[in-house]
Amino acid sequence: MRVTARDLGTPQLSSAPIDVSIFVVRNNNPPVFVNLPYTTQIEETSNIGRFVYRVTTTDADQQVR
Numbered sequence: 258m259r260v261t262a263r264d265l266g267t268p269q270l271s272s273a274p275i276d277v278s279i280f281v282v283r284n285n286n287p288p289v290f291v292n293l294p295y296t297t298q299i300e301e302t303s304n305i306g307r308f309v310y311r312v313t314t315t316d317a318d319q320q321v322r
């Protein structure tokens with residue numbers, strides 16, 4: 258956005274225009290797990306770091322652009 262300041266004098270004077278960037282950040286909603294409850298099984302001898310289960314979340318804020 259390009260912004261110029263103008264005074265109320267006579268004659269009215271104005272500044273040189275400047276470019277202004279506005280970023281709107283919205284984060285009003287927490288992520289939500291979907292398809293609950295999750296149930297899975299894992300062998301007790303499984304290696305540490307083994308992939309166990311993939312879950313999915315949604316976040317209503319991600320739809321705001």
Ligand SMILES: [Ca+2]
Nearest residue numbers: 284286316318
């Ligand atoms: Ca959020």
